[in-house]
Amino acid sequence: MTTTPHLDLGLDPVTLTAALVDIPSESHHEKVLADAVESALRTCAHLTVDRHGDTVVARTMLDRGERVLLGGHLDTVPQHGNLPHRFEGDQLFGLGSCDMKSGVAVALVLAASLTEPVRDVTYVFYDCEEVESRFNGLQRLVESHSRLLEADLAILMEPSNAVIEAGCQGTIRIEVVTRGERAHSARSWLGVNAIHAAGEVIDRLAAYEPRRPMIDGLEYREGLSAVAIRGGVAGNVIPDQCVVTVNYRFAPDRSVIDAIDHVTEVFDGFEVSVVDQAPGALPGLGWPSAAAFVEAVGEPARPKFGWTDVARFSALGIPALNFGPGDPSVAHTQGEHVPVAQILACESLLRDWLTAS
Numbered sequence: 001m002t003t004t005p006h007l008d009l010g011l012d013p014v015t016l017t018a019a020l021v022d023i024p025s026e027s028h029h030e031k032v033l034a035d036a037v038e039s040a041l042r043t044c045a046h047l048t049v050d051r052h053g054d055t056v057v058a059r060t061m062l063d064r065g066e067r068v069l070l071g072g073h074l075d076t077v078p079q080h081g082n083l084p085h086r087f088e089g090d091q092l093f094g095l096g097s098c099d100m101k102s103g104v105a106v107a108l109v110l111a112a113s114l115t116e117p118v119r120d121v122t123y124v125f126y127d128c129e130e131v132e133s134r135f136n137g138l139q140r141l142v143e144s145h146s147r148l149l150e151a152d153l154a155i156l157m158e159p160s161n162a163v164i165e166a167g168c169q170g171t172i173r174i175e176v177v178t179r180g181e182r183a184h185s186a187r188s189w190l191g192v193n194a195i196h197a198a199g200e201v202i203d204r205l206a207a208y209e210p211r212r213p214m215i216d217g218l219e220y221r222e223g224l225s226a227v228a229i230r231g232g233v234a235g236n237v238i239p240d241q242c243v244v245t246v247n248y249r250f251a252p253d254r255s256v257i258d259a260i261d262h263v264t265e266v267f268d269g270f271e272v273s274v275v276d277q278a279p280g281a282l283p284g285l286g287w288p289s290a291a292a293f294v295e296a297v298g299e300p301a302r303p304k305f306g307w308t309d310v311a312r313f314s315a316l317g318i319p320a321l322n323f324g325p326g327d328p329s330v331a332h333t334q335g336e337h338v339p340v341a342q343i344l345a346c347e348s349l350l351r352d353w354l355t356a357s
Contacts, residue, residue: 002032007040009112013105013347014092014340020101021085021094027075028135030054030127034074037108037125046115047123050148054127055137057148058111060120066289067120068354069151070111071138071309072104072324073129080334093337098326102338103157106325106347110354117354122151129309133278138309142316153289154313155350158304159326162342162349164297165304166290166321168311169220169249170280172259173227176201177271182233182240191238195231198242202226204266205246213251216283218303220251224266245275249305252280278307281314290319296353297323 005023009016025033034054041049047058054074076096085094092102104125111123126137133139141148158165178198183191210222224246231242246267250259256279264272284290285301294301301321304310306328310320325342 004035004039005032007036007108009040009044009108011109013102013109013343016109017092017097017102017105017338017343018085018094020105021092021097022083024079024083025074025076025096026078027128027131030074034125034127037074040108041111044112047111050145052141052145053137055141056125057141058123059148060117062116062120064118064120067122067151069122069124069149069154070107070157070350071124071126071154072100072107072157073126073137073309074104075127075130076101077130077332082334082336088337090340091337092340092343093335095336097338098159098336099328099331100157100159100324100326102326102343103159103324103346106343106350107157109347110350114351114354118356119354121354122148124149132276136309138312142312146316149313149316149318151318153287153293154310154318154320155293156308156310156320156322157324158308158322159324159328159331159338160302160304160322161327162323162325162345163299164294164301164321164323166218166283166285166301167215167252167281167314168304168306168308168322169222169251170254170256170259170311171276171278171307172248172250172256172263172274173276174246174248174263175273175275176244176246176267177273178242179271180238180240183238185236185238188238191240194239194242198229198231198244201244201267201270208266211251213253215251215253216285218283218301220303221305222251223249224263249307250280252282255279279311279315280307281311281320284314284319284321287319290321293321293353297349
C-alpha cells in the first residue's frame with residue numbers, strides 16, 4: 001500500500017517546490033501527488049475541495065463578485081537522471097522544477113494562506129497536461145464539471161520567466177505519406193523507393209517561410225517542422241512507404257481548420273492526414289480582468305509561442321494568461337531548473353494582487 005506523502009502548505013514556495021519535485025508524477029502516474037495535494041488542501045477550512053480522477057479543485061466561496069482561477073498541472077515528462085532536486089546557487093534543479101511544480105507550489109501556498117482574498121479564487125491542480133489532449137484533466141472537467149472552471153480570469157502557472165505571456169499558438173500534427181513499390185535491394189531498379197520520394201517533402205519544409213503576424217501588438221512566430229520520419233521494413237528491401245510527421249505551430253489568428261487547409265496546400269500532391277490538433281488562444285488583453293492583472297504585473301505582456309491550456313479557457317469565453325516562474329526554454333530538459341527569485345516574485349505579486357483592495 002502506497003503511503004500518501006505529507007505536504008506542509010505552511011512552507012515557503014521554494015521549499016515546497018523542492019518537496020513537490022521529489023514526488024514523481026510522470027503523466028498517467030499523478031495519483032500519489034494528487035492524493036497529497038488533496039489531503040493538504042482538505043485541512044484548509046476556508047476552501048471547498050473537489051476531486052475528479054487525479055484533478056483537484058479548491059475554491060473560496062466568499063461572494064466577492066469576481067473570481068480568478070489559478071491552474072497548474074501536476075504531471076511531468078519522464079525523468080532523465082534529474083531526480084531528486086538539488087540547489088546550485090540561486091537555482092533549483094530537478095524534473096518539473098520549471099514545468100511546472102514551482103508554479104504549483106506558488107498556487108498551493110496561496111490557497112492555504114489566503115483566507116480572505118479580495119477576489120474569490122479557484123485553484124485547479126490537474127493531470128495529464130504533457131500527453132495527448134484526450135487525457136487532459138482540464139479537458140475532462142470541461143466535459144463533465146465545467147461549472148468548476150467558471151471565472152472572470154484564468155491564470156495558468158506555466159513557466160513564463162515571471163512575466164505575462166498572453167494567448168498561445170495552436171498546434172497540429174500531420175503525417176505526410178509517400179508510397180512506392182517493394183523490391184529486393186539487390187534489384188532496386190525493379191521497385192520504387194518511398195523514402196527517396198520523401199525528399200520533396202523535406203525540401204518543401206526547408207524552403208518554408210513561416211509567418212510572424214502581429215496580434216494585439218504582440219508578434220507571434222509560426223513554425224512548420226518535421227519531428228519524425230519512418231519507413232522501411234528490412235535492410236534488403238526497397239521500402240514501399242515512408243511517413244514524415246510534421247508539427248505546425250500556428251498563430252492564434254488562425255483556426256484549426258485554417259491551419260489544416262494551409263498545411264494541405266503546402267504539401268499539395270502528397271497524402272496528408274491529421275493525427276492531433278489543438279486551437280490557439282487570442283491574447284485577450286482587452287478584457288478588463290486581464291488588463292487589470294497586466295497593470296499589476298507592471299511589465300508589458302509577451303506572446304506565448306507554445307501551446308498551453310489557456311486555449312481551453314479561451315474556448316469557454318474566459319480570458320486567460322500564462323504567468324509563472326521558470327524559463328520555458330529549459331522545460332523538459334535534463335538540466336531543468338527554476339530561479340529561486342522568480343518563485344518568490346510570482347508568489348509575492350499574486351498575493352498582493354489577491355489581497356489589495
